[in-house]
Amino acid sequence: MRSLSHLRALEAESIHIFREVVAEFAKPVMLYSIGKDSSVMLRLAQKAFHPAPMPFPLLHVDTTYKFREMIEFRDWYPASIGCELRVHTNREAVAAGASPIALGTSKCCGLLKTRALLDGLEAGGYDAAFGGARRDEEKSRAKERIYSFRDQQGQWDPKNQRPELWNLYNSRVDKGQSIRVFPLSNWTELDVWHYIHLENIPVVPLYFAKVRDMIVRRESLIPPEHNVLPLLPDEKPQPVLCRMRSLGCTPCTGAIRSAADTVPKIIEELLSFRRSERENRIIDHDQEGSMELKKREGYF
Amino acid sequence: MTTFDSGTVTIEEFLAQEAGKDLLRFFTAGSVDDGKSTLIGRLLYDSRGIYEDQLASIRQSRVNRSTGPIDFSLLTDGLRAEREQGITIDVAYRYFSTPKRKFIIADTPGHEQYTRNMATGASTAALSIILVDARLGVLPQTRRHAAIAGLLGIPRVVLAVNKMDLAGYDQAVFEKIRTDFLAFASRMGFEHIQPIPVSALEGENVARRGTAMAWYTGPALLEHLESVPVAETRAHPDLRFPVQYVNRPNLYFRGYAGQIASGSLSKGDPVLILPSGKTSRIASISTFDGDLETASAPMSITVTLEDERDISRGDMLVHPERRPVAARTFDAHLVWMHEDPLAPGRSLLIKQTTQQVTGRVTAIQGRLNLQTMEDSAAPILGLNDIGKVRIEASRTLLFDAYRANRPTGSFILIDPISNATLAAGMILGAVDRAAPEGHVTTSERLQRNGHSPALLAFSNRELALRLERRLFDHGCQVLASDKPVAQAELAWQAGLIVIAPEIADARVRQLDLVPLPKEEEAALDALMAYLEQQGILGVIERFDSGEGI
Numbered sequence: 001m002r003s004l005s006h007l008r009a010l011e012a013e014s015i016h017i018f019r020e021v022v023a024e025f026a027k028p029v030m031l032y033s034i035g036k037d038s039s040v041m042l043r044l045a046q047k048a049f050h051p052a053p054m055p056f057p058l059l060h061v062d063t064t065y066k067f068r069e070m071i072e073f074r075d076w077y078p079a080s081i082g083c084e085l086r087v088h089t090n091r092e093a094v095a096a097g098a099s100p101i102a103l104g105t106s107k108c109c110g111l112l113k114t115r116a117l118l119d120g121l122e123a124g125g126y127d128a129a130f131g132g133a134r135r136d137e138e139k140s141r142a143k144e145r146i147y148s149f150r151d152q153q154g155q156w157d158p159k160n161q162r163p164e165l166w167n168l169y170n171s172r173v174d175k176g177q178s179i180r181v182f183p184l185s186n187w188t189e190l191d192v193w194h195y196i197h198l199e200n201i202p203v204v205p206l207y208f209a210k211v212r213d214m215i216v217r218r219e220s221l222i223p224p225e226h227n228v229l230p231l232l233p234d235e236k237p238q239p240v241l242c243r244m245r246s247l248g249c250t251p252c253t254g255a256i257r258s259a260a261d262t263v264p265k266i267i268e269e270l271l272s273f274r275r276s277e278r279e280n281r282i283i284d285h286d287q288e289g290s291m292e293l294k295k296r297e298g299y300f
Numbered sequence: 301m302t303t304f305d306s307g308t309v310t311i312e313e314f315l316a317q318e319a320g321k322d323l324l325r326f327f328t329a330g331s332v333d334d335g336k337s338t339l340i341g342r343l344l345y346d347s348r349g350i351y352e353d354q355l356a357s358i359r360q361s362r363v364n365r366s367t368g369p370i371d372f373s374l375l376t377d378g379l380r381a382e383r384e385q386g387i388t389i390d391v392a393y394r395y396f397s398t399p400k401r402k403f404i405i406a407d408t409p410g411h412e413q414y415t416r417n418m419a420t421g422a423s424t425a426a427l428s429i430i431l432v433d434a435r436l437g438v439l440p441q442t443r444r445h446a447a448i449a450g451l452l453g454i455p456r457v458v459l460a461v462n463k464m465d466l467a468g469y470d471q472a473v474f475e476k477i478r479t480d481f482l483a484f485a486s487r488m489g490f491e492h493i494q495p496i497p498v499s500a501l502e503g504e505n506v507a508r509r510g511t512a513m514a515w516y517t518g519p520a521l522l523e524h525l526e527s528v529p530v531a532e533t534r535a536h537p538d539l540r541f542p543v544q545y546v547n548r549p550n551l552y553f554r555g556y557a558g559q560i561a562s563g564s565l566s567k568g569d570p571v572l573i574l575p576s577g578k579t580s581r582i583a584s585i586s587t588f589d590g591d592l593e594t595a596s597a598p599m600s601i602t603v604t605l606e607d608e609r610d611i612s613r614g615d616m617l618v619h620p621e622r623r624p625v626a627a628r629t630f631d632a633h634l635v636w637m638h639e640d641p642l643a644p645g646r647s648l649l650i651k652q653t654t655q656q657v658t659g660r661v662t663a664i665q666g667r668l669n670l671q672t673m674e675d676s677a678a679p680i681l682g683l684n685d686i687g688k689v690r691i692e693a694s695r696t697l698l699f700d701a702y703r704a705n706r707p708t709g710s711f712i713l714i715d716p717i718s719n720a721t722l723a724a725g726m727i728l729g730a731v732d733r734a735a736p737e738g739h740v741t742t743s744e745r746l747q748r749n750g751h752s753p754a755l756l757a758f759s760n761r762e763l764a765l766r767l768e769r770r771l772f773d774h775g776c777q778v779l780a781s782d783k784p785v786a787q788a789e790l791a792w793q794a795g796l797i798v799i800a801p802e803i804a805d806a807r808v809r810q811l812d813l814v815p816l817p818k819e820e821e822a823a824l825d826a827l828m829a830y831l832e833q834q835g836i837l838g839v840i841e842r843f844d845s846g847e848g849i
């Protein structure tokens with residue numbers, strides 16, 4: 001028997017996960033982050049339930065600091081394939097002026113991402129939430145189960161995870177507890193782009209190189225959108241040929257210098273990369289183990 | 301990440317190269333501190349599988365337990381507690397790829413307390429690297445991990461004798477450990493064992509052959525990992541399609557979605573639906589990318605059938621001539637994973653393929669003694685024990701022996717109260733009804749007869765004989781008597797259905813009181829319906845016999 005190609009095997013595994021969750025949970029939801037991983041998740045979910053529409057809504061946790069192009073994409077793409085999108089924002093914190101500059105990245109993330117996510121999940125009464133996190137992204141994510149158990153407070157206990165054998169997932173939770181499900185656990189960044197290429201999956205244009213105005217500080221390219229970062233004297237945004245390798249909030253997601261303006265060029269570029277995709281994410285670098293701390297608190 | 305030594309690769313080259321690559325999933329095992337995480341870190345480092353910023357962050361780390369400039373174990377020991385305690389607590393997954401092959405690595409903990417996490421990482425792998433510290437030799441935990449790898453049916457093993465730098469790179473040390481390991485591991489059903497002497501710290505024989513052990517002429521670890529065959533040589537040939545999800549978007553489409561566990565199916569193929577025993581044909585294999593003519597394991601697909609059938613999650617589609625075992629009682633190996641020991645009799649949940657049923661462990665037949673590697677009698681199984689047990693499920697399960705078919709022979713046990721995952725199970729086979737151990741139990745009798753015992757008082761002699769025939773043809777153990785039965789106890793204990801004009805027993809049921817239509821056939825139908833409704837017939841499913849259906 002001919003074995004499936006690597007990507008088709010990953011695809012079959014992910015589809016199995018989607019179906020298992022829908023068969024066993026009362027109220028699943030997909031956390032939609034608008035990025036490339038979310039785009040791939042959407043395609044996999046479409047495949048899992050074809051010809052039916054996706055049997056769960058999408059939830060976007062909007063920090064209000066997302067790129068305009070992300071929001072445009074969010075409001076276009078899911079609807080174009082028949083998905084229902086819900087948006088949750090921590091209005092209180094936004095009204096109080098929460099920003100990474102005012103509060104520091106870790107507190108800002110805690111309020112606008114983690115708190116908003118937990119509240120959004122609770123408001124919807126969801127008992128399972130799909131997330132697009134991959135184990136190859138970061139060292140604490142490398143430790144995640146595919147079904148990641150969360151207690152009543154949405155917290156992760158990395159020292160006491162349920163064993164997870166074969167593809168037999170334990171979906172039992174008590175009221176208030178939930179499972180975060182990661183169908184892309186075994187996908188790498190390269191797999192994701194390879195799949196986007198093969199399947200022709202739409203992604204936010206920010207991933208493609210273009211001349212954009214950026215605040216240039218030593219190695220970092222910081223998007224000026226939302227005007228959060230105070231400019232230094234004499235500093236002003238300059239045009240730079242660049243693209244985003246991963247998408248988040250504008251003040252905390254750096255761009256990279258790149259001329260890759262098509263998916264094949266991005267793949268070629270990835271093959272030569274010697275640095276990880278999260279390097280331009282300020283959130284992971286506050287202190288050693290900061291992602292783990294955030295995840296313990298309920299971040300996904 | 302993928303590593304290429306040449307600078308630029310075009311997309312065409314990339315796609316061509318990717319298409320030709322296969323995937324090897326492997327894991328590390330062995331006793332605590334034998335150097336598993338260091339070995340994986342070294343392998344990634346030497347094959348350029350680490351990003352520079354990740355490397356910089358471990359270079360700068362406050363922790364370094366190694367004697368070299370970089371503590372490679374930090375590449376996989378990603379939790380704070382792991383770095384603080386200097387041990388691996390839970391499995392870490394790493395992904396890397398060479399021009400020849402893609403790899404998924406599970407770096408598992410050696411500490412006995414976390415054996416369940418080792419089993420987690422091992423369950424999806426095709427190869428295990430079992431490490432032994434050259435100074436310490438084979439330890440009980442080495443044996444435990446080897447035994448679990450064996451039970452999980454991991455076909456290939458690399459015995460990595462590590463820290464050879466601390467043993468003077470001495471060939472005699474390596475040979476001694478190799479002999480000790482083979483002595484017990486050769487009985488565990490591995491297809492192939494490759495011993496390699498290494499130093500994870502120095503990188504000797506890890507990504508490439510070193511110079512310190514000229515006496516060793518075999519492959520370096522990476523060479524072996526890149527060339528070892530990965531195709532499942534023992535893949536089960538028969539179709540097993542556990543229905544995972546019934547997809548009914550509208551009145552015109554009723555699809556059965558699932559991942560093919562083994563074998564293949566094509567449009568037009570006849571299929572048997574279990575447990576109902578009904579048949580149909582595959583009308584279509586529907587996917588998002590269009591209909592397929594044929595599909596095989598491990599694809600996730602949706603099929604439609606030519607006939608309207610009542611099918612739900614947990615049912616299985618198979619080829620009519622190639623049935624799995626259908627049984628409620630079976631023997632299995634368990635790896636017990638909970639602090640509270642397994643005591644037989646408690647109600648548990650069994651998850652196997654796509655079904656979840658209640659059941660119990662009825663007997664512990666043995667526990668693996670890690671010194672002798674033999675089973676010995678045990679009243680309970682404690683945390684991390686490996687045992688052989690008998691399990692009785694409340695409903696028929698459809699399975700193959702784990703050795704023959706991993707996806708249909710595996711199961712987990714879940715605590716219905718705490719929801720904890722209690723054990724990993726590997727089915728050995730259905731319990732053979734012909735030769736059960738010990739005395740025959742009531743439930744075994746029930747299973748064989750397929751009905752409960754019953755004492756039926758019925759004065760209509762004509763109809764009693766017709767009912768006897770009907771029940772007999774139905775497969776029941778039945779006796780109609782025209783004389784009153786005084787000693788009913790014996791018949792009851794034997795599990796018989798007895799029909800007589802008078803029965804002196806408190807458990808008797810009066811068929812004379814059942815309202816019956818005049819016409820004889822209709823009256824018989826009514827009597828059968830009554831027996832079913834009373835739970836005498838039909839309580840035991842048809843397929844509980846422990847044989848192929």
Ligand SMILES: Nc1nc2c(ncn2[C@@H]2O[C@H](COP(=O)(O)OP(=O)(O)OP(=O)(O)O)[C@@H](O)[C@H]2O)c(=O)[nH]1
Binds near residue numbers: 330336339388408466
């Ligand atoms: N000299 C020497 N030391 C080694 C070698 N391999 C590992 N070590 C050291 O042995 C210690 C334990 O290494 P780890 O890689 O953490 O061991 P482990 O098997 O992953 O441990 P657990 O995951 O906790 O079971 C560390 O201090 C390593 O630096 C080796 O080849 N030579």
Ligand SMILES: [Mg+2]
Binds near residue numbers: 409410
């Ligand atoms: Mg380790």
